[in-house]
Amino acid sequence: MTTIAIEEIQSPEAFVMCRLARRIGVNIRPGEAVYDKERLLWKVPLRAVVTSQVAPKDRPSKRFVYDFKNIAEALVEQDGDQYHMRHFPNAEFLEDYLVREFDTLTEKIENVILSYDNEVWGQFTYVRTFLRPVYDIVTNALTERKLSLDFIEQTGKHSGHYVQMLLDMGLLEIDENQPRQVRASNELTRLHERVYRFDTKFDVFNVASAVAGRIFSSQYRRIRNEFKIYSPTAYVDATKAYYLDAVRMGERIPMTEKELYQKFRIVGHRNPYESKNFKFKTIISEVVGGKLLERDADDNVIGSKSIFDKVMPFQDEIVKAAPEI
Amino acid sequence: MKLGTETLDGAQSKVHAAFQIAIDAVAAKSLDTLDGLLRNHPPIPAILIFDRTFMLTGDTEGSHAVLLHSYDRKHERVDVIDPSLPLRGRPSAYVKAEFEGGWRLLQNLTIIVHPVDIDIKSQTTSIAAVKSESLLDYIEANER
Numbered sequence: 001m002t003t004i005a006i007e008e009i010q011s012p013e014a015f016v017m018c019r020l021a022r023r024i025g026v027n028i029r030p031g032e033a034v035y036d037k038e039r040l041l042w043k044v045p046l047r048a049v050v051t052s053q054v055a056p057k058d059r060p061s062k063r064f065v066y067d068f069k070n071i072a073e074a075l076v077e078q079d080g081d082q083y084h085m086r087h088f089p090n091a092e093f094l095e096d097y098l099v100r101e102f103d104t105l106t107e108k109i110e111n112v113i114l115s116y117d118n119e120v121w122g123q124f125t126y127v128r129t130f131l132r133p134v135y136d137i138v139t140n141a142l143t144e145r146k147l148s149l150d151f152i153e154q155t156g157k158h159s160g161h162y163v164q165m166l167l168d169m170g171l172l173e174i175d176e177n178q179p180r181q182v183r184a185s186n187e188l189t190r191l192h193e194r195v196y197r198f199d200t201k202f203d204v205f206n207v208a209s210a211v212a213g214r215i216f217s218s219q220y221r222r223i224r225n226e227f228k229i230y231s232p233t234a235y236v237d238a239t240k241a242y243y244l245d246a247v248r249m250g251e252r253i254p255m256t257e258k259e260l261y262q263k264f265r266i267v268g269h270r271n272p273y274e275s276k277n278f279k280f281k282t283i284i285s286e287v288v289g290g291k292l293l294e295r296d297a298d299d300n301v302i303g304s305k306s307i308f309d310k311v312m313p314f315q316d317e318i319v320k321a322a323p324e325i
Numbered sequence: 326m327k328l329g330t331e332t333l334d335g336a337q338s339k340v341h342a343a344f345q346i347a348i349d350a351v352a353a354k355s356l357d358t359l360d361g362l363l364r365n366h367p368p369i370p371a372i373l374i375f376d377r378t379f380m381l382t383g384d385t386e387g388s389h390a391v392l393l394h395s396y397d398r399k400h401e402r403v404d405v406i407d408p409s410l411p412l413r414g415r416p417s418a419y420v421k422a423e424f425e426g427g428w429r430l431l432q433n434l435t436i437i438v439h440p441v442d443i444d445i446k447s448q449t450t451s452i453a454a455v456k457s458e459s460l461l462d463y464i465e466a467n468e469r
Binding site (some may be wrong): 002003004005007008010011013014015017018019021022026027029030049051063065067261 | 334350359362374388433434436437443446447
């Protein structure tokens with residue numbers, strides 16, 4: 001058996017780096033180790049480095065990096081010239097932490113996008129598919145005079161929660177005489193009238209669509225984190241991915257769909273839910289249809305001016321978190 | 326018949342073992358220490374992970390992987406196969422001092438892909454328990 005001996009750097013950082021390369025990846029890197037004299041351990045802070053590139057067609061590309069410091073800590077024990085790992089965070093923990101950090105950083109941009117036109121969200125396919133109980137409840141409340149809670153609870157997994165949301169928003173009200181029954185409130189009737197007045201075609205589904213949009217916009221994080229409904233979040237994350245880079249660059253940059261797809265995978269931390277006839281391109285087309293993004297003459301994606309003006313005040317914060325390299 | 330089956334199984338397992346590979350991550354002390362890999366017949370590919378942005382511009386936080394082809398000690402030159410360069414599959418030369426700067430930032434991280442019957446043994450040296458200098462200083466001091 002052939003044996004090749006390789007002399008290695010002996011430091012806690014190098015030891016942790018090798019462990020990271022084996023188990024996590026080189027985007028997580030060790031910081032400078034500090035020796036804890038009380039516990040007789042090396043504490044190695046870990047930081048995450050997420051690079052991003054913006055490549056406008058007519059100008060040189062720019063690269064910048066999101067640097068999240070002290071995301072976790074590895075504890076290394078030293079025994080002579082040997083190191084032993086005492087504690088090492090697993091990949092899931094690091095992933096969750098990074099997702100939280102990124103969400104906190106982009107929360108303000110996300111809020112602007114969600115509240116820009118709260119009724120538009122109900123027009124998107126994934127919202128219509130995955131928030132189906134809301135449509136059932138609203139259409140039934142408008143066509144039937146009264147709606148039984150027992151019936152509603154059979155319509156979907158989170159129907160009870162959706163009814164509570166609609167009650168809190170004042171769109172439904174409980175019948176005083178029959179507590180197990182709800183009916184459309186005056187506000188829902190007013191919304192019905194408004195949609196009837198502006199819509200060419202009278203349809204209760206359009207009212208339900210506006211209501212679902214309001215629920216999605218106001219309860220976005222609850223739907224995502226508590227109900228674990230992730231597919232409709234692709235619309236928010238794709239829009240956010242664009243504006244994050246546009247704010248970083250300080251202008252509405254044209255971006256190809258392919259480039260936006262790559263950004264989305266970083267911001268959304270996943271691939272979008274796609275089927276044979278429903279790809280990421282369809283998601284972008286729907287977002288463009290909802291006027292959250294626009295297209296230029298070359299069919300590139302470009303931001304809406306009114307949204308861009310609202311998110312620009314957060315530029316300092318984003319530039320600080322992701323300096324240019 | 327039974328014996329034949331056993332022989333066949335044994336032969337299959339031997340063939341299978343010959344194609345088994347292991348992947349090791351090591352923090353090589355310097356390029357000199359990777360000589361053993363290059364001198365082996367056939368040579369074992371060492372994938373060096375380094376900060377290319379630092380090497381080219383002096384800014385940190387990039388990462389890139391290249392395959393170590395050879396190391397010219399006399400001319401202080403590292404020949405690597407860099408998939409991002411136009412000469413794909415052919416070695417390109419980097420200046421050792423510049424390359425090592427970027428490599429050190431990732432703790433000289435080296436990925437070694439080798440057949441399981443070649444053992445990559447880590448030869449360690451001792452280090453003071455309490456650090457009084459930075460890691461880069463330490464490496465520089467130990468390389469002299």
